[in-house]
């Protein structure tokens with residue numbers, strides 16, 4: 825079956841959309857995914873609140889789907905992935921350090937993941953060694969892209985020079 829936008833039927837270019845976003849604990853399972861054309865995808869992700877609610881209603885009306893949150897198993901997998909990414913750059917955490925780190929972050933999945941990327945982002949901001957700084961900022965972007973978090977509140981590709989600090993401050997995963 826040809827992939828097409830569930831809202832308008834456009835089929836020349838379609839994108840996978842998470843109904844519940846990763847940053848809100850949306851899962852990768854099929855029940856949480858729909859195809860959207862680039863325009864409807866943009867509205868779903870970056871439109872104003874009214875438009876985003878309208879999109880959710882359309883998706884629900886047409887597909888019956890209203891999204892699924894990630895389960896415990898998926899959380900574990902994401903944790904492992906995040907840990908691996910951090911360790912690749914920052915060096916290995918011992919199991920004890922890792923447990924302490926999770927304690928610090930109160931075992932909350934989102935704050936822990938955000939803590940990992942925050943650590944990288946903050947480290948990158950204050951690191952004076954430019955190579956290390958670049959490495960840390962790269963790591964933060966890698967966590968975002970590999971874990972599917974879309975933390976920048978604007979479409980990719982429109983990032984301006986000097987946006988970095990603004991993005992950093994707005995990047996909290998918590999509502």
Ligand SMILES: [Zn+2]
Nearest residue numbers: 829832861864
């Ligand atoms: Zn469309």
